[in-house]
Amino acid sequence: MEAENIVKSVKSMLEPIGFECHPFKIDWYNKYVKPGFCLNYDPDTLAVIIISTPCMFEKTLKPFILRKACTGVKDPIDECMAETVNTVKQSLPDVEMDILLDYELDHSRRPRVLVQTAGHVAGAVRYYQRSDIVKDPWPSKKRVFGVCIHPRYGGWFAFRGVLVFTNVRAPELPRPPMPDPLPDDEQRIELLKRFNGCWQDWKYRDLIPVSDKYSEEQKLYFATLPRDRKDLVAKMINNSSNSASVGE
Template sequence: MAASIDNMESITGQLDNYLSKLGFEVYPLKVGWYNSLLPSSLRLSFPDDRLAVVVLSTPAMFEQAFLPFMEQKSCRGLSDPIDQCVKHCVTSAVSQCFPGQNVDVRYDYELLPSRKPKFLAQTAAHVSGAAFYYQQLDVTDQPWAEKKMFGVCVHPRFGGWFAIRALLVFGDVQVGAELVQPVPPDCVPSREGRIKLLEAFNFHWQDWSYRDIVHPVQTYSQKQREYFSTPPAQRVALLRTWGLLPSEADPPDATADAQSQLGGHG
């Protein structure tokens, strides 16, 4: 069905009303904006005029969603507890706000049978205007010669203290020319700043200094820093010391978590 801008804002508004109180942000985009930047093997299999929404977690998500999720003993099985919490929140939002609608939901940690990600999180965040995706090609006269440098998104308010969690595609919702593609805020406009950012992310990502490339309005709490600073294989033990998991709980999948680290996971 064709959607007016009012209908699109109704969809994003309902999602925002549900998810914002849990520490998430939502940003609409057109499938075509995303697909236009990617080779055919990585494009979404939806028409260019379909509505999509990217979901980010802010620093507040840990206290507003994750800890309550764990306290309710909702964590099950081998998968990462944070991933389980995000899926629980997004699935609940979709089922309550859009019952019976055709909504394709993809998470940052999911892979296709080809081992490619189900969506490129940083590209989706960039084209939605949520965060600027700084890449090697954004630096003139690069000092790295032939070295491959991974790119990283910077949020205008949270810097690097956020994560891109999910992409929702509304397969039956068309949007027209009234939805204009936003330009993501260029928070790191100087060559020197971009070099500092990419080097901090690629060479020193474990010290988290890249997250403070712009002055954030909020960062992770001390408890959240402790959780994400703990090696994935040891996080179950940490959750047990916090009283959030029984002693016989299964460990999370450390491999999946490690694969997500360079994509801003955490």
């Protein structure tokens, strides 16, 4: 199966339920990361980064929660993503696929894939880091974490994982132009200040005009610690059941 058709198939399954899918070559990623984080595949191997957009919560996560009741040990979003990508894998039985989910760690307790870097090299987002600042305002020893901005959703999105099609080569895959939603140095500094100073207040997500953002219910869900989300899920299920009863 050709790379172009695989990408079309993945997009046709995931985009209607609130995801974006962006292809890239393993070589693009490996040239951007330190040796310890390189992915051990042929440089021309096809991969796809999966991003959840704001509508994923209503289109995929909530229906999953109501259907499954999420009684397992994993965070419901992790359970949901595992099921979703496995459905993609099952629909392409003739294609060898490795699934690298954003929350998975390797044997040394490091992420199996750096999803921010994958999103950046795929041209889906811009990964802003301290090295992108011309007039660096921070002390030299201060650690400043980078953050990605989506050209349409600002910070209102999330990386969910990477699909690696291990037996598919895409030597001619065109490299997309790199988005730059914050071309000004002051904007980039403000982004990193907001993200590193108080990412919990959501303000870093709104530095550019966005086409959509998280609903209040979705904000509440993701603002809740993973260990406490089971209780919130139970309330969501009860509220949904009560609403259905009223409508009957």
